[in-house]
């Protein structure tokens with residue numbers, strides 16, 4: 166116990182002296198959160214749009230008016246053929262096109278399902294998704310008003326006319342993408358900081374030779390590991406507090422769920438990142454190697470495959486299976502759930518369990534490797 | 541009753557197919573300064589690492605302070621001191637913080653640490669600098685502080701791996717004084733070096749080459765036992781050509797360059813002197829001085845290494 170205490174004291178003395186590490190640990194998460202928080206706003210407005218109105222009826226003009234008044238869209242161009250739409254989208258003049266077929270109003274009048282077509286530029290999938298979301302809302306609203314209108318006039322109609330666009334469900338009712346992104350940023354930043362600190366902290370001692378010196382003292386490997394990891398876990402938890410404050414008070418992202426649960430599960434997540442950091446330190450000889458390994462084999466794949474940037478459900482099946490071994494994926498589900506939906510442990514226990522299992526496995530593996538490496 | 545502090549029996553270390561240490565055996569008496577000599581890569585550090593329980597020997601046995609290095613590593617670690625090749629101090633901590641940390645992990649009480657701190661500061665000449673960051677100290681001070689940290693727990697056996705590398709000559713001298721003092725207090729010291737001149741300070745020496753032990757004994761024994769032919773020191777105006785000329789002569793037993801001089805081992809003293817004069821004269825090389833010298837340990841080691849090379853080649 167005493168020995169572990171001496172190691173922890175030493176770690177904090179060194180941490181306090183290392184201004185760059187201090188800055189990296191406490192400033193970087195906040196700066197990153199603020200930068201990414203703003204950059205991550207994929208909210209779109211004034212989407213340039215083309216309209217191909219083949220119907221030229223009152224109803225169709227009403228629908229177009231709804232688009233204009235929403236504030237999300239600007240009618241850039243009225244076009245007269247599908248080829249023209251193609252051309253406009255290809256040259257980036259418009260991001261979206263609304264196609265109203267000639268039978269639009271007659272179908273409505275005949276109380277049949279009237280279809281309309283929305284084309285978007287999928288090259289920016291994110292913006293496309295969001296614009297589609299807005300468009301769906303507008304069409305839904307319009308559809309609702311027609312139904313109400315018709316029912317007012319002909320109350321006994323059993324099957325009213327309707328518009329049927331695709332409907333998307335968002336956690337984020339006001340479509341604020343920042344609320345969705347910021348908790349994810351918290352998770353990735355926490356991962357990067359704790360893993361970097363751990364792997365560098367151990368590899369640095371290897372590099373300067375003090376690790377060899379420590380192995381000749383009566384320190385037991387488990388004491389050394391706890392003594393080295395605990396300070397980084399504490400620093401990680403301090404980061405959680407800092408980042409939470411910024412998220413809550415700077416970005417005003419509402420925290421729907423329990424803070425206590427968020428902390429508890431963050432602790433679980435940190436366990437996995439410390440384990441990974443320790444593992445990296447056992448396979449790296451220099452700090453540079455450790456950083457490269459962390460970046461290319463952990464950070465990049467984790468960030469891309471965790472659902473932080475792209476939804477996991479949109480990935481190929483094989484890749485989806487692969488994401489099962491990515492702790493960041495579970496933590497992002499957890500943290501978005503707690504933040505946006507107020508989800509509790511009743512729903513999140515599978516993710517928590519996954520983190521726990523991953524943590525135990527990677528820590529055991531690393532400790533074993535660490536020991537055999539030294540003896 | 542065995543008086544040996546360290547007993548090594550055919551210890552071997554393989555890294556894959558490469559034999560870094562090849563069946564090395566030796567004994568170190570209690571309280572002596574034992575020199576471990578060899579060029580870079582000879583296997584000195586690897587041997588020490590096996591003796592302090594850091595590396596498992598591939599085969600062979602060793603006992604340090606009576607503890608088996610394979611099975612009793614915990615007891616072993618409590619009773620030895622080790623200073624590694626790189627002075628293993630935390631450069632971003634102060635002198636005092638380093639002492640407190642190492643004292644702490646060796647399980648010394650607060651009072652004991654305080655007492656030992658005073659002793660270390662005095663020994664290293666660091667009084668009043670206990671609050672200085674270690675990285676601001678010069679090489680000699682760092683080296684003495686590293687030694688101090690390695691012996692805070694007053695071990696009876698001390699391993700020093702190239703403690704004087706990269707340190708200025710004055711500090712090297714001071715350091716050997718410290719080693720002598722420790723030895724006079726009964727501490728057994730095994731010290732490696734590739735500075736051959738430092739071997740003179742040791743009570744006993746072993747020389748290893750490419751993992752194999754090639755000679756052992758006291759400096760005096762080594763000098764008298766191995767070199768049985770006279771050695772001439774020759775000062776000329778052209779060392780390189782002279783070396784080329786003499787190297788192939790049948791009466792030259794051994795030849796090596798020492799700074800700007802040549803050391804030539806010859807089969808017979810007067811004959812050799814004359815033959816050197818004649819041979820060099822044919823190429824018009826001037827001889828400033830030629831005289832017999834008492835072989836230094838360096839001569840002995842070069843001789844032994846050369847013989848070893850011949851043996852391996854044969």
Ligand SMILES: Nc1ncnc2c1ncn2[C@@H]1O[C@H](COP(=O)(O)OP(=O)(O)O)[C@@H](O)[C@H]1O
Pocket residue numbers: 555560578579580581582583584585586587
């Ligand atoms: N962990 C290791 N793996 C592979 N080879 C090693 C290892 N440690 C040392 N060696 C090799 O063993 C030889 C002896 O090294 P070492 O004991 O450090 O020599 P010395 O201390 O005498 O300079 C060298 O050739 C070195 O490259």
Ligand SMILES: [Mg+2]
Pocket residue numbers: 581584585586625701702
């Ligand atoms: Mg060495």
